[in-house]
Amino acid sequence: xxxLGIDAKLILAQMIxxxxxxxxxxxxxxxxxxxxxxxxxxxxxxRALLTQELDTAKARLDExxxxxxxxxxxxxxxxxxxxxxxxxxxKADMLQEAQKQATAVIEAGKQAVEHEKQALQKELxxxxxxxxxxxxxxxxxxxxxxxxxxxxxxxxxxxxxxPKS
Numbered sequence: 782x783x784x785l786g787i788d789a790k791l792i793l794a795q796m797i798x799x800x801x802x803x804x805x806x807x808x809x810x811x812x813x814x815x816x817x818x819x820x821x822x823x824x825x826x827x828r829a830l831l832t833q834e835l836d837t838a839k840a841r842l843d844e845x846x847x848x849x850x851x852x853x854x855x856x857x858x859x860x861x862x863x864x865x866x867x868x869x870x871x872k873a874d875m876l877q878e879a880q881k882q883a884t885a886v887i888e889a890g891k892q893a894v895e896h897e898k899q900a901l902q903k904e905l906x907x908x909x910x911x912x913x914x915x916x917x918x919x920x921x922x923x924x925x926x927x928x929x930x931x932x933x934x935x936x937x938x939x940x941x942x943x944p945k946s
Contacts, residue, residue, distance in 0.1 A: 906941060909941055910937075910938055910941055913934070913937045913938075913941065914934055914937075914938075918930065918934075
């Protein structure tokens with residue numbers, strides 16, 4: 782082999798060097814590198830799992846938030862409905878009270894008109910009596926005697942009585 786330029790001792794030394802390099806590489810570089818890569822893969826899978834858990838938790842929280850919003854809206858609608866019912870009740874009470882007051886005012890007005898009517902009728906009756914008496918005294922004074930005039934006057938006064946209330 783020497784004729785070919787191959788030195789057996791050199792090849793043996795290179796093989797021993799390669800073997801030593803292989804053992805050192807395997808022990809100090811390959812195994813730690815494999816452990817590091819495996820750890821990185823585990824960390825990556827943990828990150829993926831955590832990301833998935835976070836996404837699931839986020840989706841759950843979003844659903845809970847949406848449910849809470851729906852519940853709040855339902856409560857708002859309920860509260861608005863109750864407020865509207867209360868307002869309608871208050872409105873009805875106020876209308877009823879206003880109608881009572883209006884009826885009382887109308888009744889008081891009717892009574893005042895009736896009193897005024899009665900007072901005017903009394904006044905008119907008195908005026909008619911006085912006018913009749915004056916007419917009889919002045920107009921018939923020359924034709925009738927005093928007794929006859931008094932009798933006619935009493936008869937007219939009896940006839941023209943104020944209406945009974």
